[in-house]
Amino acid sequence: MANLKTRKVICSVCNGNGFVRVPYEQVREEQWADCDFCNNQGEIEEEVDEDVDRQRKPS
Numbered sequence: 001m002a003n004l005k006t007r008k009v010i011c012s013v014c015n016g017n018g019f020v021r022v023p024y025e026q027v028r029e030e031q032w033a034d035c036d037f038c039n040n041q042g043e044i045e046e047e048v049d050e051d052v053d054r055q056r057k058p059s
């Protein structure tokens with residue numbers, strides 16, 4: 001039986017900023033947009049399966 005937990009990790013898309021820079025080619029000006037990946041929180045919840053962690057350890 002899987003023992004799922006969640007932990008918060010820094011969003012790899014915006015590096016924890018909560019927003020991302022819009023490519024200049026698209027908007028022709030300096031512009032930032034909310035990061036959709038983390039919902040501009042700067043961190044995301046990641047599921048951690050503790051059983052899998054345990055199995056990885058050498059016995």
Ligand SMILES: [Zn+2]
Binds near residue numbers: 041
């Ligand atoms: Zn993000």
